Amino acid sequence: MATGTHRGNPEEVITFEDFHGTGRPAGPLPGGYASFTWCKNAWFMTSKFCGSLHGGCRAVLFNANGEDIIFERDRLFSLKDMSLSLIWAQAADVLIEGWEGATRRYIESVKVSRTALARPHLHFMDIDRVWLTSGGVHVAIYSITVVFQNT
Secondary structure (H helix, E strand, C coil), X not given: CEEEEECCEEEEEECCHHHHHHCCCEEECCCCHHHCEECCCEEEEEHHHHCCCHHHCCEEEEEHHHCCEEXXXXXXXXXXXXXXXXXXXXXXXXXXXXXXXCEEEEEEXXXXXXXXXXXXXXXXXXXXXEEEECCCCCEEEEEEEEEECCC
């Protein structure tokens, strides 16, 4: 995982690259990975499993069985952007939601394809959960940029 700073707040770019050398081609994300709780459908996949990934990427997050991905934490954070593409389908709309408690605060529909990376700039501020829905198609997430609050 790469890290940086943004306006005094810790910014983290989650890239999943640390799974490349594990010897395992795919599997569920471990509990607490990158300070988040991940749903059971949040899996990593290395280029050993999927072949050549975009831009020489060696590992990605993907939604096992095409199911929704949810990741959350106890403290508020902001979701700045994501980098994603489809794995086997040609094109689909992917819905990204930002939640705080029981309230959906943000929703963004992103057109995603297999042939190019989509990089939506989300600016979801002060949320505790992200919900990604793909309508049953498999999505590869190359990076997620979050900003952790100072509290």
